[in-house]
Amino acid sequence: MRYQSTRGTAPELDFRDVTLAGLASDGGLYVPVEWPTMGADQIADLAGLSYVETAVRVMQPFVGDSLGETELRDLCTAAYGRFGHDAVTPLVQLDHRHFLLELFHGPTLAFKDVALQLLGLFFERFIAGTDRHLTIVGATSGDTGSAAIDAVAGREGIDIFMLHPRGRVSDVQRRQMTTVLSPNVHNIAIEGSFDDAQAMVKAMFNDASFAGRFQVTAVNSINWARLMAQVVYYFYAAVRLGAPHRTVAFSVPTGNFGDVFAGYVAARMGLPVERLIVATNVNDILHRALSAGDYSTGTVTPTAAPSMDIQVSSNFERLLFDLAGRDGAALAEQMRGFEASRAMRLTNAQQQGAGKLFASDRIDAGEMAQAMAWAASRAGQILDPHTAIGLAAARRADVAAQVPVVTLATAHPAKFGDAVERATGFRPPLPPRVGDLFDREERYDVLPATFDAITGYVAERGTPKP
Numbered sequence: 001m002r003y004q005s006t007r008g009t010a011p012e013l014d015f016r017d018v019t020l021a022g023l024a025s026d027g028g029l030y031v032p033v034e035w036p037t038m039g040a041d042q043i044a045d046l047a048g049l050s051y052v053e054t055a056v057r058v059m060q061p062f063v064g065d066s067l068g069e070t071e072l073r074d075l076c077t078a079a080y081g082r083f084g085h086d087a088v089t090p091l092v093q094l095d096h097r098h099f100l101l102e103l104f105h106g107p108t109l110a111f112k113d114v115a116l117q118l119l120g121l122f123f124e125r126f127i128a129g130t131d132r133h134l135t136i137v138g139a140t141s142g143d144t145g146s147a148a149i150d151a152v153a154g155r156e157g158i159d160i161f162m163l164h165p166r167g168r169v170s171d172v173q174r175r176q177m178t179t180v181l182s183p184n185v186h187n188i189a190i191e192g193s194f195d196d197a198q199a200m201v202k203a204m205f206n207d208a209s210f211a212g213r214f215q216v217t218a219v220n221s222i223n224w225a226r227l228m229a230q231v232v233y234y235f236y237a238a239v240r241l242g243a244p245h246r247t248v249a250f251s252v253p254t255g256n257f258g259d260v261f262a263g264y265v266a267a268r269m270g271l272p273v274e275r276l277i278v279a280t281n282v283n284d285i286l287h288r289a290l291s292a293g294d295y296s297t298g299t300v301t302p303t304a305a306p307s308m309d310i311q312v313s314s315n316f317e318r319l320l321f322d323l324a325g326r327d328g329a330a331l332a333e334q335m336r337g338f339e340a341s342r343a344m345r346l347t348n349a350q351q352q353g354a355g356k357l358f359a360s361d362r363i364d365a366g367e368m369a370q371a372m373a374w375a376a377s378r379a380g381q382i383l384d385p386h387t388a389i390g391l392a393a394a395r396r397a398d399v400a401a402q403v404p405v406v407t408l409a410t411a412h413p414a415k416f417g418d419a420v421e422r423a424t425g426f427r428p429p430l431p432p433r434v435g436d437l438f439d440r441e442e443r444y445d446v447l448p449a450t451f452d453a454i455t456g457y458v459a460e461r462g463t464p465k466p
């Protein structure tokens with residue numbers, strides 16, 4: 001399989017190089033040159049398969065020659081063997097038509113583990129036997145940092161430098177990062193905000209002298225391999241609910257549009273998806289874009305669902321590209337306009353194309369709390385704030401009565417204990433496998449939010465290019 005950039009000028013790459021590159025050199029995002037398809041017979045054949053076997057069948061066409069089938073199976077077995085549930089992503093029924101797809105049984109209790117556990121293994125496999133050494137640099141407001149650190153801790157040929165804003169992530173989130181003591185993990189608490197941390201990381205990628213010395217790599221959801229790994233659970237869930245003989249709708253708590261874009265890919269591959277419901281909180285740029293064609297940034301309002309507190313959704317570019325005839329030059333022009341004015345209109349083709357599959361909704365704090373209370377009292381399920389936003393949108397969506405609606409449960413409720421306790425009066429305990437988190441030793445360094453301080457730190461501890 002070959003991959004092309006959404007902005008038309010970066011070279012085409014294979015799966016291996018796309019995984020190692022992250023962002024395309026023309027500023028665009030990589031997508032496969034064509035969508036592989038699975039016929040109804042092939043989808044029917046997934047019935048009863050394990051998560052790992054489903055993953056191999058769904059991902060093999062995207063991986064192409066970069067990994068053999070046995071190698072891919074071995075990596076999936078290793079990645080998903082670390083999950084706390086045999087089904088990896090179990091389905092839970094709430095009422096006659098609503099289901100939860102629990103994606104939080106990985107090591108750090110958020111759905112990001114599903115993709116990052118595999119990405120860590122892809123990195124290690126693709127640099128094995130070369131003289132390459134990867135330097136992962138990232139900024140996190142919580143979930144991505146811990147999932148990425150867990151995925152690469154102790155792996156050969158990789159260093160990870162993760163910046164978080166000092167005192168501005170929850171205790172659980174900080175400890176999930178800082179109690180990982182492997183020598184290749186470098187936690188930095190910066191004296192500044194998340195935006196400062198992100199600006200530092202961007203500056204490192206754009207600094208020719210720094211990027212020339214280190215093989216820097218990103219682990220945020222612009223990396224295609226992450227989205228590919230997320231396509232799998234749409235197939236896994238839909239087949240359990242009767243696909244290909246029955247259509248299924250999904251409601252997805254959305255921030256950077258990575259998770260729900262994976263659902264779009266599943267639909268393009270032939271999975272009968274009735275609707276993809278994009279659930280946003282009050283930071284509703286995606287709801288405005290999908291319902292009214294208005295993609296314009298505002299200011300970010302902090303909410304109880306911080307992973308959805310976004311100003312722009314980087315993966316939305318992949319959808320706009322696919323819906324606009326895959327014209328890289330036109331999309332590059334549209335994105336340049338957006339980057340200059342922080343606002344754009346979707347074209348008619350983009351809006352109509354999106355309307356065929358996507359619906360969207362904006363859920364405020366009261367509606368989120370109501371959904372948590374409903375799930376607790378009616379189905380005995382404790383939801384985290386992100387999942388509750390997804391469920392609120394699912395219950396309000398206009399979907400034919402016979403179609404099952406699956407809400408993606410993106411985080412374990414114990415990760416957001418305060419918000420859950422406020423809404424339900426119940427404080428969810430941490431699952432036993434992370435129960436000693438508060439007794440473990442922490443290690444991190446505090447640095448000022450200056451470019452020189454951070455790059456100096458990385459230069460001292462990292463491994464430069466040969």
Ligand SMILES: *Cc1c(COP(=O)(O)O)cnc(C)c1O
Nearest residue numbers: 143255256257258259307410411
């Ligand atoms: C990252 C995250 C999201 C948003 O997912 P995107 O792929 O960025 O749309 C939703 N919920 C939780 C708990 C997350 O960690």
